Amino acid sequence: MAKAIRRVAVLGSGVMGSGIAAHMANAGLEVLLLDIVPKDTPKDAPKAKRDAIPAGALAATLKARPAAFFHPSSAKLVSVGNLEDDLEKAGQCDLIVEAIIERLDIKRALFERLEKVVQPHTIVASNTSGLRIHDMVEGRSQQFKKNFLVMHFFNPVRYMKLLELVAGPETDPASMERIARFGRDVLGKGIVVGKDTPNFVGNRIGVHSMMTTIHLMLEEGLKPEDVDNITGSPMGHPRSASFGTADLVGLDTFVHVADNCFKALPEDEERKVFEVPGFIRQMVEKKLLGNKTKAGFYRRGKSKAESEAIDPATTEYRLKGGDEEIAKATKKISKIEDPKERVRALVADQGKAGQFAWKVLSRALAYSARRIGEITDDVVAIDDSMRWGYNWELGPFETWDALGFVETTDRMVKDGVALPKSILDMKAKGAKGFYREDGAVWDLAKGHYVERAKDPREVTLAELRGRAASGGAASVGGGYRDAAKPQPKAASPVLQNAGAEAWDLGDGVLGVTFKTKANSIDPDVISMLHEASAKAEESFRAMVIVNQGEHFCVGANLFGVVMAAQQGAWDQLRTMVKGYQQATQRMKYAAVPVVAAPYGMTLGGGLELCFGCDAVQAAAETYAGLVEVGVGLLPGGAGNLNMLWRALDGVVQGANVDTYAIVTQVFKNIALASVATSAVEAQQFGYFRKTDGVSFDRARQVHEAKQRAIGLAESGYHAPTPRAYVLPGENGIATLRMMVDTLVAGGHASEHDAKIATKVAEVLCGGAAGHTHEVTEQEILDLECEAFLSLCGEPKSQERMQYMLMNNKPLRN
Structure with missing residues (x-):
């Protein structure tokens, strides 16, 4: 059995490094986060000053939105240090993840130092997406190479399921298996094994698709919002679509990945697709990088009507608009629930939307097929990469099947789209799709269906x-x-x-x-x-x-x-x-x-x-x-009872506990809709x-x-026994009401908020007489029901309910 991974060092505290460290801590692991010493900091400076960069990064990660940690308390598992003073500590960890700057010389120098301190069982992994393993470990020992691989996480690390693993020529298969098992079972990631090629699997296919879309937009004279109407939900891609996703990722990051493909893929038959258009380089120069600079392909206005989009011809902003025909067609298609039916309807559209979608999809599907054998041997790996790393509802080959394998192949051949021989052979052998209902998948290299390996725990x-x-x-x-x-x-x-x-x-x-x-x-x-x-x-x-x-x-x-x-x-x-x-x-x-x-x-x-x-x-x-207070109500399905009873459950019999403190915290969670x-x-x-x-x-x-x-x-299950507790009663209700009145006086709550909160207080305190006896569950249920019904009769509560139904957001009245 391989040694369990319990302690992890992350080298580099940038966005990726901090995100990796946070998710390792989410999984209950001890994490050491290291980075460089601030420039011109003397060796005899206080340790806190020398650790300022990772300490600042950890503090920023705690404030990140969306949250990187499951709960702020998880950050206690992360300790910080610097690469000059604490590298030996990293060497004592079970796993080291390098996430420093994407410069080969700097990585090599770091690995040379690491080799002197790592233990024989320590696995060293790089989070690179652009550098090759062969180049990174040049000059290192056989033992170091044996335990070296790539662990490529996707950002944000907590939320993105994809984890790409890549082995070098000397990587021990046991090390790969150890990390694959760790990634699956401990981190909850979906593992895709790629080959040591630029940008591996997900970014190679994803960036090609994105760049194809951008070039086609310029050729067709469409606007970014036209393209996003097509390439979002109708295509089975995230609602952020193409340009919204680029804004989310950051244009500087996107350009870096595309440039890396262009430079590192001189033999790629579609190398020119990765060439970044001039208007995007101008945007980067102007620091129009997307959400992080509050301006990218889109810029928010004070209202939806004032939101703006970039004009590729001028790199100036204009009010968002777009082609009405495309907007109308895609809006209708977006309402189709099944993504397979949705993408079929999109391609079947005879207007601008369908024509553009077909050009994008046919080129993306064909490019994915041509990459089998180069970036991975498995169509499933490409599909998984796009679903887990790019949030596509269907991967390229799943999309091909949804559109009809035979019909789509014939149409691509008719349009002159270059397909590999393996696809034409597949059609000639009578295959109807890449995936079969019995779970088998077509192996393009072998030319027949093979049983698909699947984790038995991944059951629907x-x-x-x-x-x-x-x-x-x-x-x-x-x-x-x-x-x-x-x-x-x-x-x-x-x-x-x-x-x-x-x-x-x-x-x-x-x-x-x-x-x-x-x-x-x-x-x-x-x-x-x-x-x-x-x-x-x-x-x-x-x-x-x-x-x-x-x-x-x-x-x-x-x-x-x-x-x-x-x-x-x-x-x-x-x-x-x-x-x-x-x-x-x-x-x-x-x-x-x-x-x-x-x-x-x-x-x-x-x-x-x-x-x-x-x-x-x-x-x-x-x-x-x-969250019932947001619609003018309180919980009406025993929520008050069971939330409170659960909080009181840990009180030891005979303990002299003031139940008011517990009631107050439950009250806050309900009244504030936490x-x-x-x-x-x-x-x-x-x-x-x-x-x-x-x-x-x-x-x-x-x-x-x-x-x-x-x-x-x-394990000998028996149903629980009903319980009863003495509750705060009228004094508790009065004290909670004073708390609410303070919020109203400060303008933090409305009078109707106060009315709802008072009802919640009355239920949780067991009514006015709650302090006089042990309050039963049925008494709380009766109080809850009457409070719910009384609020239903309040005009302002009805206004809140109607507003939520019409606008899908709460009304504060």
Whole structure:
């Protein structure tokens, strides 16, 4: 077994180095961040002064937005030093990641010094994207070369899944495997193994696509906003599209990568594509570098109507506009949910949008095919690189399949687009696509389909359902039974209605999935939670809530709430609120363990759903909070109860604890609608338990949630016992109200904010009599329901709800 990587040194504290150090700390590793000593600093200067550069970088990283750390406390794992005084400390680490300036002479000098201090098991990795391993390790020993490789992270490191690994001629395969396993299992990255070629895989394909788009824009006489309308969502690329993404990355960085390709690829048949147009060089000279200088291809105005875009002909700004035909066509296409259908509709468009999209895509797909064997041997590696490193919904070869492999190939041949012989041979052999439904993928070098290697933990809901349906798991067709006995097949959900389904996921686990818009909670979802809990107790040993789509759950169906409130349908609203309260409590006290798998936005009722589960297996990128005050309400699905009870759970019996302090913190989180920006921060806020799981890789979350449920079931699970607590009562309500009045007096809150906050205080303090007895869960639920209904009747709350529905942002009234 290879030595575990526990201590990491990062050399270079620039944007990439600091981001790498932060994410290593996110993973619980001790990190040493080193950089140069400030110029003209004497050797006898205080250590803090000699460490000023990395210390300043760490402080800046703590303030970065989007956040680099899951929680500020993770920064305590990072210590700083300098490359003159502390290089020996780096040599004692298990992994050293070099992220200094992209100059070969400076890197070589550093590696020469490192060689003298590293241990035999220490792996040294460079984060370079432009220099070749052979050149960087020239003159180093065989032992050093054996443990040397490239670890190319993408920025921002925390959020970008792609990690490219590249081995040199002498790199030990065991070192590569050790780092690949570390990258996957510890850092949660998607690993792509590339060859030692300029810009490796992701940037080689991505920059070619971007440069092709820019040159075509100039040829066709389109504007940047026209191009972004086409190359964003309609093409299955991020909403920032081409030029918005360039602004995000930084034009100086983009030009550096393109220039590196142009210089280092003299034999590339499309070398001229990487030649940066003059207007972009002028922008760099003018420091129009994108978001970091607040002006790039786009410049924000005081309002959307005043936003500006660059004119490539003059490099001056003008108001954003664009071609109406393109805008109209792409807006319609963007509404198509399935990215495969979306890109098909785009290419099928007979207007300017479709014609431009075809030219960009056909050249990008063909270039990707021609790179097989040069930058990687695997079409999957290129597709993964573009999805994980550039946030494309479909990689080039997945896009080719979506457009129809045969039809697209024929059209490219007709248009004179150069295709490698391997593609023409593939078509001649009757292949219908690069990917087959059984999971096989076409190997362009071998000329036939091969089984695709896949991590068994990266399982989708559809795959789990299919296994159960085919008898491939111990549980099939609605129950946990003896796997040795013949089992009936389950080709449909165990339970279903218009809003949700419950499927057998195998191994005695029932999986509940929502089908509503944005996975919002409506009466059908509430009904399913009741039915599924009963079914799980009857025929399964555990239940998991595993949704699909962009977000786990954005809360209650607000439209239904505001309509009922405006119509005065109070009985209907009361039934809905009590129904959801009972659903979360039903799961909480079920005879089998219930696990939620939140990710993305997990807000309001979505978080209340998690409160009702025995455990959570959250994606690292989970944004959780009780945000009901933003729409004039308070949590109405037992959120006040379970948030408070969870906070009180750690109080030891007999301890003389003032519950007011705990109530106050819960009150602040609810009244201020505090949203955690990671699963780890959600644990710190008390939204998730410290013992809940965090999945660094979303692709493994379904598997890990299911395993957590099975683990609970197999470890002697028993439902919890209801509890009761003495709460602050009327004195607590009065004190919290004074806090709110101070905010109103200072102009930080409105009178209606105060009214909502007072309702929250009354619930959390157990009502006016909360201090006179142990308050039961049902008492809190009743207080919560009445407060929710009373706020629904407030005109200003109804205004907030309507405003949110119409504008997708809160109203402060």
